[in-house]
Amino acid sequence: MSRAVRLHSCQTVTPETADQHPLLLPAVAPRSTRATTRSPRRSTSALLVAFEEDRAMITAQSQARSRADPEAPMLPLAMDAAVVRFRKLVADTIAAERGGSRGADGDASAGAWTSATRARSPDWRAFRSRPSARAASATGPRRRSACSRTARRSPDGRRGSLRARARAAAWRGAAWQPLHQRPVLIGADADAARFHLLEQAGQGDHRFEAGLEGFEVRAKPWQRSERPCTRAGRYPSTEAARPGFNPALANLRRAP
Amino acid sequence: MFVRNCWYVIAWDHEVPAGRPLQPAPCSARRSCSYRTAGGEITALRDRCCHRLAPLSKGRKEGDCVRCGYHGLLFDATGRCIEIPGSETRAGEGAGAALSAGGEEQVGVRLDGRPGAGRPGAPARQLLAATTRTGTTCRGYLHYSTPQQLICDNLLDFSHLSYVHEKTLGGTTAIAQARAEIENGAARHPVTRKVHDVPPPPYYRAVRAAPGNLDRWFIYDFVLPGTLLMHSGGRPGRRRRKAT
Numbered sequence: 001m002s003r004a005v006r007l008h009s010c011q012t013v014t015p016e017t018a019d020q021h022p023l024l025l026p027a028v029a030p031r032s033t034r035a036t037t038r039s040p041r042r043s044t045s046a047l048l049v050a051f052e053e054d055r056a057m058i059t060a061q062s063q064a065r066s067r068a069d070p071e072a073p074m075l076p077l078a079m080d081a082a083v084v085r086f087r088k089l090v091a092d093t094i095a096a097e098r099g100g101s102r103g104a105d106g107d108a109s110a111g112a113w114t115s116a117t118r119a120r121s122p123d124w125r126a127f128r129s130r131p132s133a134r135a136a137s138a139t140g141p142r143r144r145s146a147c148s149r150t151a152r153r154s155p156d157g158r159r160g161s162l163r164a165r166a167r168a169a170a171w172r173g174a175a176w177q178p179l180h181q182r183p184v185l186i187g188a189d190a191d192a193a194r195f196h197l198l199e200q201a202g203q204g205d206h207r208f209e210a211g212l213e214g215f216e217v218r219a220k221p222w223q224r225s226e227r228p229c230t231r232a233g234r235y236p237s238t239e240a241a242r243p244g245f246n247p248a249l250a251n252l253r254r255a256p
Numbered sequence: 257m258f259v260r261n262c263w264y265v266i267a268w269d270h271e272v273p274a275g276r277p278l279q280p281a282p283c284s285a286r287r288s289c290s291y292r293t294a295g296g297e298i299t300a301l302r303d304r305c306c307h308r309l310a311p312l313s314k315g316r317k318e319g320d321c322v323r324c325g326y327h328g329l330l331f332d333a334t335g336r337c338i339e340i341p342g343s344e345t346r347a348g349e350g351a352g353a354a355l356s357a358g359g360e361e362q363v364g365v366r367l368d369g370r371p372g373a374g375r376p377g378a379p380a381r382q383l384l385a386a387t388t389r390t391g392t393t394c395r396g397y398l399h400y401s402t403p404q405q406l407i408c409d410n411l412l413d414f415s416h417l418s419y420v421h422e423k424t425l426g427g428t429t430a431i432a433q434a435r436a437e438i439e440n441g442a443a444r445h446p447v448t449r450k451v452h453d454v455p456p457p458p459y460y461r462a463v464r465a466a467p468g469n470l471d472r473w474f475i476y477d478f479v480l481p482g483t484l485l486m487h488s489g490g491r492p493g494r495r496r497r498k499a500t
Contacts, residue, residue: 004489004490004491005460005470005489005490005491006487006488006489007486007487007488007489008486008487009484009485009486009488010483010484010485010486011411011483011484011486012265012482012483012484013404013407013408013411013481013482013483014264014265014266014482015258015264015404046424046458046459047424047425047459049424050421050424050425050459051398053420053421053424054410054416054420054421055398055400057410057416057420058400058402058406058407058410059400059401059402061402061406062401062402062403062406079413079415079432079436080413081436081438082412082413082436082438082445082447082478083408083409083412083413085438085440085445086408086412086445086478087405089445089480090259090480090481093259093261093480094258094259097259097260097261
């Protein structure tokens with residue numbers, strides 16, 4: 001490492017208003033172990049050029065989205081894995097906070113939040129009670145909550161079993177999506193499905209994200225009537241004519 | 257919609273000097289107003305009076321308290337309203353304007369008002385301390401008029417270096433082609449991306465980089481609510497090391 005160049009950087013985004021977000025640049029420290037930097041001012045200004053490049057691109061992206069269709073779906077790709085995971089982390093944390101289940105000493109940045117705390121959230125408990133919640137996590141173990149096995153009547157005296165109420169609640173969460181965009185129709189990868197649906201729902205709507213937990217979001221064989229593509233790879237005319245139809249997404253769904 | 261149970265950085269330590277008149281934080285999460293108490297502690301209040309929502313930063317400090325400049329309600333350093341002019345009643349606990357605040361290098365607030373564990377931006381402060389010992393440090397702000405999520409997306413995916421920063425930090429399309437390794441964490445996802453034997457980016461000319469191809473690495477960690485910690489660098493590529 002005698003001739004290595006190292007760059008340490010720390011940036012933090014702080015929301016100011018709904019659409020004003022200063023990006024704080026606490027520390028940007030280029031360093032060459034071979035010698036000191038030639039000119040600190042020059043290296044710093046070169047970095048600022050890079051930050052400006054980012055800002056120009058993001059601003060243009062934001063304007064393009066608002067000009068066209070802010071709810072237009074993005075195409076999730078493999079390179080978005082970190083984005084997908086972080087969005088899910090944020091959505092889960094917000095959902096947990098809304099449930100009021102976090103302890104006074106809990107600190108999200110310290111990683112104190114656990115699935116046990118999430119299970120105390122009323123919404124989460126309700127969605128878990130649905131049998132198809134086994135697919136809430138594509139990687140998680142298959143299990144049923146105790147209430148779905150035993151409770152036929154609601155303990156609080158309301159009509160309907162917990163299962164039925166959970167199903168109804170989950171469907172209410174997704175009912176404002178067109179039928180063909182419901183989670184059961186989304187393809188191969190659970191994270192990609194969540195990402196896509198979060199985009200559809202509009203930037204991390206925790207209600208919809210919570211609703212997803214009760215659905216089949218893992219890979220699921222297509223029903224014949226649900227297939228967006230024929231075997232020959234053509235899109236049925238009715239599908240292609242549907243508003244918001246995206247051939248790229250349809251191809252993605254077809255992938256094994 | 258924001259995560260509330262987190263520290264948000266709102267200012268540099270030197271931007272909240274003792275004795276400074278009230279003013280809104282330069283970088284304000286939900287519009288806060290920060291100041292130092294007589295004991296030197298940093299405190300932050302939501303920058304609006306519970307009465308008519310006038311900004312408290314337009315008021316004045318009275319000891320460790322803040323008096324609203326509109327109708328004169330007095331708030332203590334915890335954000336509790338302790339005096340209402342012309343009234344014997346107190347607004348009570350719930351009517352305050354409290355935000356938790358604290359900090360050394362950076363001043364942070366928590367939107368939930370709870371003191372919480374840790375200090376604001378603890379990982380960032382460690383990095384800051386390390387980097388200021390070893391090299392140049394630039395501190396400042398960039399203001400965006402875009403949704404926060406788009407900024408986070410940018411910081412979370414370094415494949416854009418190849419194209420957005422082609423003439424500065426990138427310099428090669430190999431960065432976009434490299435497969436990123438992502439570790440699972442409770443509140444963070446460290447990402448590692450390595451590329452081998454690529455030409456140095458134009459930015460490296462600004463530092464005294466060795467000529468020839470480099471092996472480059474990008475190790476970064478994105479922590480709630482939106483802090484990126486990044487370590488990157490380059491060293492002479494394998495072929496050159498073998499040749500020498």
